[in-house]
Amino acid sequence: MSKYYVNKFLYTVDRDPELLKRYTDDPRNLVATWEQSMGPKLLNNEVEASSVHAFTPEEREALINHDYVALFEMGAHFFLNLTIFIGIYDEPYMEKSGPLSFQKEMAAKLQHWRGKDYPTVET
Structure with a gap:
């Protein structure tokens, strides 16, 4: 997993209301555009660019599907x-x-991690 790239996506999209709306409404298009x-x-x-230019197929699908459990399990930073x-x-x-x-739903979906070491967030 390119944790850096996934975490960068989570960080930048979360902090930009327009990007967050686009990610909510059309995640497939926003993930492709962002990537x-x-x-x-x-x-x-425009001068400096990262050498990491692509998500893995698993990362891309987890981001598109808003699969926060898969992202957690792949080592995305928990807070982001x-x-x-x-x-x-x-x-x-x-x-509703x-x-x-x-937050309670997310915790429930991560119950299987209870008592285990969380995946590392090291990049």
Whole structure:
């Protein structure tokens, strides 16, 4: 897993309301666009570029499908993984089930990690 690239995606998309909306509405298109044109840039300029230019097929599918469990298991940084999906799912979940509903669901889906060492987030 290119943890750096996945974490960079999670970080940059979560902090840009327009990108987050695009990721919510059309994840396949946003992931492809980000991977090809936004992700390689360093320091938000046209001169410097990362040498990592692609997600693995598994990373791409997990990002497209908003599969936060798979991302966690591949070693995506837990906080980045959590915060982006709170940005996407918190309001709809809260309307249905109250405060912290999404966080509780995420915790439930990660129950099989209870008592185990979490995947490393080292890059």
